[in-house]
Amino acid sequence: MLTVAPRLHSIAVADIGTGTRVFAADPVRGRWRRLSSPDDVLALMDTTAEGIVACVADAGATFLAPIFDELTAVVCLAGTPQSHIGIVSREYQVPCVMATVLSAEPADGDDVEVDCSAEPGVVRA
Amino acid sequence: MTFARADVDRWIRYHSEISYVLTSERTALESALIPVSAYILVACIESYRRYPEMIAAISAARDPEELGRAGHRFATMIDPVHLWAVPNFPLVGRKVLMAAGLVDPADDEARLATIFEFWSRAAGTYRFDDGTHQSWDAGGVATPYRDAVIDLVKDCEAVRDDAERARISRLNALVTSYLFLLWFDTRSGYQDTGPYDLGDGRVLLLRAYSRLGVSHFPWSTTIARDMPYTDVLGAFVLRDVNLRVTDFGTSVIRPEDYWPQVEAFAFFDVATGDPVRIDEAGRDALGAAAKTAQKQLYRAIAAMERRAKINAGVYVYFTFLRPFAELAGVELDWTVPRDSLDLYPFLEQIDGSMPSPEALAETPETYYLPIP
Secondary structure, three states: OOOOOOOOOOOOOOEEEEEEEOOOEEEEEEEEEEOOOHHHHHHHHHOOOOOEEEEEOOOOOOOOHHHHHHOOEEEEOOOOOOOHHHHHHHHHOOOEEEEEEEOOOOOOOOEEEEEEOOOOEEEEO | OOOOHHHHHHHHHHHHHHHHHHHHHHOOOOOOOOOHHHHHHHHHHHHHHHHHHHHHHHHHHOOHHHHHHHOOOOOOOOOHHHHHHHHHHHHHHHHHHHHOOOOOHHHHHHHHHHHHHHHHHHHHHHOOOOOOOOHHHHOOOEOOOHHHHHHHHHOOEEOOOHHHHHHHHHHHHHHHHHHHHHOOOOOOOEEEEEEEEEEOOEEEEEEEEOOOOOOOOOOHHHHOOOOOOOOEEEEEEEEOOEEEEOOOOOEEEEOOOOHHHEEEEEEEEOOOOOOEEOOHHHHHHHHHHHHHHHHHHHHHHHOOOHHHHHHHHHHHHHHHHHHHHHHHOOOOOOOOOOOOOOOHHHHOOOOOOOOOHHHHOOOOOOOOOOOO
16 A cells, blocks of 8 residues: 655645656646547647646557647556656656556546655646 | 577576566556557567578678677667567567467577577677676666767767756657657667766766668658758766666666756767767757657558558567668568468457556566477
């Protein structure tokens, strides 16, 4: 059982998931968006992905490729920091949590926080 | 064939233990864009069935030792992951074929003997005949460009401020991400080597960005034609870090976010083999071209049918042996799929999003099984 130590954050939120952070980073806030198909990514590529916390099932590097640099954070439900998506997030310095276990999934557009300031990485909503 | 059964068994066990750890550290590799697991299995079966004959042709044209030493020159693509792939792709294919009862023990020994002999001789000279064969054996050290370090560091410039640091890291990320896409979600387009110890607490990380432009990949002919450079080397001088590289050619650095530790840097055009420093305008052009090409390629891949994606990925994987053949001057048939058609209808259905129970039950000793 993983125990998460309480941390300070400015808005009252609840922890809804934990996973392995790719690198240490201050908490960031953005709008939750579950991305499932290339069409989801293409839609953001044609508008903007800024302010988005992308939730993805798989740990490949290519799925988010054209929007990665605009994302606020990535929540991946599989993989490790050495998975391809972890490597790319490190290079872009986009906070990323791997193998995230969610107790509840936010709706698209919900405001969420991704906190990689300590291990494990935490998702809050 | 000079390798005896005992040699073959020893190398199976060696690769089993190392690759078990490497793949468990990486774990999931599926992409919602590209069916990675399916294409890997097809390519690895092709590799098991075809690499021995191809390797024999390459060895006949040029000694494996020479090919290993060629990796000390820039832009040859004789690098950690291409060397790792030579034995490991066939061994992964063999896992599938063994499960299907399609491996003949006598034939198996002969195939693996050819592969292991070639690989061990090339990997040995790549690592300067120091008794090791992989970064793993040396605790995460691979320094093929050690003879060039002094000149490369001389050409590095100090990072002026955080704004410049951000531009460098963004350029690196854009090119890395573009290469993952160009190479169909493999990490073989960019390869880290190091740590090159500079003394006084500093180390050099060298990152090769390979085949950025038009290459033998059919999809590169249109989307990569405007890339200003084809082969680039990034040099990053880091202070106070613990740097190790894996046999996938990936660096593992503590702290994980190493950019604040970068004191000096340079990017070099290494297409001719001689490093030529790329100035700021050239770096800006490279980043912009990578961003544009990446968007075009993403649209192109997204529009492909699943089978076309699989076949493209199979080609990327299967041609990991191609740099060795090109250096040896050997023309080979790279057509795929060719020798996996009996299993292709099954393999193309595989979705590797979740690990199989069988995979979870593997151990370092059984990741690759001995000869039956």
